[in-house]
């Protein structure tokens with residue numbers, strides 16, 4: 001039997017000439033790309049985030065490389081990154097064998113939160129410079145990101161406004177009962193008076209002062225009246241606090257219709273994943289992303305769930321970032337609206353954006369409504385439509401509609417001359433015999 005030989009195994013050996021840390025990292029490993037790209041970034045903006053005194057901080061380039069590489073590998077926990085900095089050769093090489101702890105990593109992450117957007121822009125410009133992207137075309141789509149907040153922490157604008165109106169009425173009625181002089185000033189009938197918490201505080205102070213200077217009495221009836229007034233003042237204080245709460249809610253809501261108490265930036269919206277299939281709204285954000293050649297070139301979070309309303313602000317975000325607009329905009333039918341088409345036309349953006357009914361029209365069994373404007377013959381020279389009964393429909397005016405974003409949409413209105421006795425009147429007259 002041949003003699004068995006094992007390779008030498010000496011775990012605690014020392015080496016005479018230390019090897020390079022990266023000699024076992026492949027030349028095309030993504031970690032090398034992160035290293036090169038971050039080395040080419042200008043991080044001068046980060047300097048203002050550090051103090052000149054105290055212990056020397058870790059180099060921001062090193063910290064940024066480590067965090068970007070961890071995020072690329074779906075690792076977001078600072079404690080996990082701290083461990084990898086001791087165990088994983090890629091992280092050890094990136095960090096130059098430095099070992100920042102999880103607190104330092106987290107502090108850095110929070111410190112550069114504002115500046116990271118500039119880093120992203122620089123990164124995209126580097127890609128454009130190297131010819132990977134042209135920034136001439138932007139493919140846009142959005143997704144809803146669920147917030148970590150509980151789904152029962154909602155505040156709805158309509159409820160707040162309704163309760164606030166009820167509270168105003170209660171305050172007016174109470175003031176009428178509390179003091180005659182004040183009642184005259186704040187008549188319950190005058191609903192135009194909008195009470196503010198400051199106004200109520202002044203009234204409460206005034207009433208307290210009056211009560212304090214009341215002469216001491218032994219009369220039971222008088223004592224009862226004073227007790228009652230004190231109770232009313234307490235009630236008024238409660239109303240004031242409630243009013244303050246409602247005003248705070250409205251301030252946080254801003255333009256939105258809802259928000260979460262534990263994550264005030266999150267708005268309630270329907271998520272794509274609906275496990276319960278009940279269309280429940282959850283707190284979240286509408287993340288819009290622009291890509292080109294599979295690289296993300298722009299992103300922005302929106303509080304409103306409707307994609308149609310996000311397209312123009314998203315193009316503005318692109319313009320703000322790169323001082324120009326893309327030449328071509330590509331998006332799905334969720335972004336098709338007159339306002340968006342008009343914006344793209346006015347700004348020289350070639351639109352590859354379907355309209356809302358596009359997919360419906362592509363169905364094999366789709367039959368167009370014969371009474372809709374697009375099904376009728378239009379004579380452009382003399383500006384009239386021909387209705388299904390062959391009558392000329394002449395232009396009678398223009399209708400103006402205001403969209404949720406404040407855009408005024410104009411549509412021409414046409415009407416047939418005589419519709420009396422028409423056999424198609426029942427189907428046609430839903431729209432009053434007019435074509436828009």
Ligand code: SF4
Nearest residue numbers: 387416419422425428
């Ligand atoms: S109701 Fe008037 S507009 Fe409609 S088909 Fe008849 S004639 Fe034409």
